[in-house]
Amino acid sequence: MGRYDSPAALAALVQPHQVHRDIYTDQEVFQQEMKHLFANAWVFVGHESQTPNKGDYFSTHIGTQPVIQVRHSTGDIHVLLNRCPHKGTKIVIDRQGNTGKFFRCPYHAWSFKTDGCLLAIPLKKGYQNTGLEETDSGKGMRSVGDVKNYRGFIFARLADEGMSFEEFFGKSLSSLDNMVDRSPAGRLEVVGPPLRYMHHCNWKMLVENQTDTCHPMVAHESSAGTAVKLYEELGLPEDAPKPPAMEIIAPFMSPYEFFEGMGIRTWPNGHGHTGVNHSIHSDYAAIPGYFEALCESYGEEKAKAILDENRHNTVYFPNIMIKGPIQQLRVFIPIAADRTVVESYIYRLVDAPDELTARTAMYNRMINAPTSIVGHDDLEMYERAQEGLMVDGLEWVNIQRLIEEDEDFEVEAVENGTTERQMRNQFHAWVKFMTMCQKTEAAE
């Protein structure tokens, strides 16, 4: 029996205005997250363009569970647990490839159709009358509980039963819609491999930071502030095109009023976004031919409406963030209480000019690479926090900025852009999904 094996003990870690540090530092809490939160929530797996052809697979993780996204012979995408039902060998090790019509385990050559069904076992007569069909091993590779392909984005729920995809995401899907609608063809394609960046901190610090609007002008002064200074020293005329670094990095130095005015919207189940009214992505230069292409597909009115959305960061609870205006998705993959790998993907807008992809690639490397002068300072803050949280006697983390009495996270809300409401929303959802099936178990 551990300290955190009861729903009550876990729920007690979250109060309306603060959360206990064990949420970030305790390995037992982490294991409970993997068992409950990452099983009950709908978690991002990959994009369908990573597995365009039959037999194509892509291996990744849901929480700490190794999974395979694979295109089955019917054209549907399946998500299978990456473990041979015989003795546990991982079926695929490479990040992506094509397996043909079936997976074949490299240990004893059991083979499985691309929907996981057992296909063949060598020397099968050795199992005659042993009752193999009755066992889990005899059923083939196990699938996750449920899979949804939403406009090309693959999400999965590990638990066999639970909340539906539609209920889990609700109106928050409007951010994904906007990102996909920005393609004149209504379709995205992944571009190259993701940036991979190892953080020695808890995964939730990264998720919270996505809607932390009080840190950019402080933590990023060294990069954004220096960029502004260098640019001023160049003494270019006002109307000269700005160096790309300025367009992308300088807005991080926007003043508090800018971030207050940009607004934060929260949705039920822990989702939310910054940039309701405007954002640091609002002032990018127009790219010739793009608006025309959008008008052609959608008509002028809808094309304008699509581009008028400048949502900054949308958090999909538990562990991804997307930036609609620049077609970026970042996934915060938990490894341990104090280990997280961040993978930052970019997508091409099908039928849009290449310059948009170039800007997205530039944003990704300038801001989110392990070599990025901006990312360094974020990581520095997370890791200092991870270490600072070990201080005993001061064990709560404050999240009460602009808190209101009796906040109701089951309704959508739009607030001042510097509120920490979205962080509170995430922790409300955290308790909900951490204790969800434990309650059912207890009731049984």
Added chain:
Amino acid sequence: MSVTRETLIDFIYDEVRMLGEGRYTEWLDLWLPDGHYWMPLDYQQTDPINQTSLMYEDMFMLKLRVERLNGARTFSQKPKSRCHHVIQRPFVDEMDTEAGRFVTTTFMHYVETRLDEQQLLAVTARHELALVEGRLRIANKRVDIVNCDAAFRNIQLLP
């Protein structure tokens, strides 16, 4: 100035020493104004523009990077990182003395350290050099990390 193989090799040795000793103003001065420092993300990547790279930086970005290292509020450089390069004798791949254009390939082990952490990267650096007004300059530099697909910690200084 006449450029020999030895001039080129010495140039590469001098450059890594500048980087290791943090003599960035001198280092920036080696560059031609329209040069790019490229560190691909993908193995054998060919496109620096329409695909993510670890770095693809023009002089404005390189200056910003260098300037930032010395800033009073550069929190990830308090304390500062240090780096070290061990290079193999560079290969001279192209030598067009008439046009004043040269290409070298250099294998190196790059070590970066800060506090208790130390990271070792095996890299291949490809330099495009040009003789301009009697001085050898860097026209472009490409740095390939052998495990480019791994999840890295911060890489704050330069191979």
